[in-house]
Amino acid sequence: MPILTIIIPCYFNEANIPVTMAELLANEATLPADVRVEYVLVDDGSRDGTLRELLAAQARTPDRVRVVELAGNVGSYNAIVAGMAYATGDCTAIITADLQDPPELLAQMYSYWQQGFRLVIGNRQDREEKGVQKMLANIFHGLMKRFALPNIPSGGFDFVLFDRQVREQVLQMQERNSNVFYLMTWLGHAYVNIPYVRRKRQLGRSRWTIQKKVKLFIDSFLSFSFLPIRAISVAGLVLGSGSFLYGLYLMFLKLSGRTEPLGWTALMVVMLLVSAFQMTALGVIGEYVWRGLDAARNRPLYVIKQVHEVSK
Structure with a gap:
């Protein structure tokens, strides 16, 4: 039976x-x-x-x-x-x-x-x-x-x-x-x-709270997708390329004798953007690292x- x-x-x-x-x-x-x-x-x-x-x-x-x-x-x-x-x-x-x-x-x-x-x-x-x-x-x-x-x-x-x-x-x-x-x-x-x-x-x-739903989404997404890590790599390449091109632009202005932009506002925006990206990237990497640690402890x-x- x-x-x-x-x-x-x-x-x-x-x-x-x-x-x-x-x-x-x-x-x-x-x-x-x-x-x-x-x-x-x-x-x-x-x-x-x-x-x-x-x-x-x-x-x-x-x-x-x-x-x-x-x-x-x-x-x-x-x-x-x-x-x-x-x-x-x-x-x-x-x-x-x-x-x-x-x-x-x-x-x-x-x-x-x-x-x-x-x-x-x-x-x-x-x-x-x-x-x-x-x-x-x-x-x-x-x-x-x-x-x-x-x-x-x-x-x-x-x-x-x-x-x-x-x-x-x-x-x-x-x-x-x-x-x-x-x-x-x-x-x-x-x-x-x-x-x-x-x-x-x-x-x-229902005890299925928003906090639990968010955790489920993060757990599910990180368990079956490498997209967050790859998105960090792509964003890093984009920011790096933009920074390189902007550096070439500033060098061109310097060599050609033209007035360089004062750039205080632009400098602060770039610094804040890069800092925010770095913290976000560390957070995503930390999620993967923590899951590896949790698996290694084998509780x-x-x-x-x-x-x-x-x-x-």
Whole structure:
């Protein structure tokens, strides 16, 4: 009997868990009768009643629910990797705890896996959210597709189903400060894309702050693109060429006996411009260097406090 593991990272999702688990359990009726579904629920250091609700969900379905309790908050992507480490399924799906991604797509995703696709992506074709949040998300995924990973679908995604082989390959990499979903596409396996409209959050308040979104963008972009470093090189060449030409111009004025420009304003503008560029360049280089240091220290991506195992 094939096993489908569903991983749900949870952070301050006390109100969502009962509703989400009820809908996921009801949705099992849309899956083939011969598939066994197990759930790996990861508490990412929540400080509300999330863990209590996760244990209550396990008590209702003790033979198919495993709760992984992390010692502290490590971010949803590292929490997902922790869930992968405790998944046993032939294929694995990742879905958010707030039901913004439709569970009814799981049956279609599973059918594509049966056809041989190692990766099936639920792609956000549109969002019910409006305003700045939607605009920033579109900009983020547009930049990633244009400059980092041209093979990813437009609109972004964090609702996926993938084969055991993909899971083991991601776990083997233990990539830090990265994007676990983009890592799956980076592996190069052929995938199928299922577009859908992402729902608006109905319960609770999202903890996905602007600060976390900015960090995700920086981590994702630096993990999969050398554009920032190359942009520094190009900008340096442009500034250097401009400085060389301006120097030739001043030498021409000097040798020809013409009046040299006083240049106080121009000198200050150039100095400020070059100084700003140097500081920006050092900041970008520092981001890469820090990531290399973080990888060299080889600290764990997460720390397990306790694993509440499936009842036999």
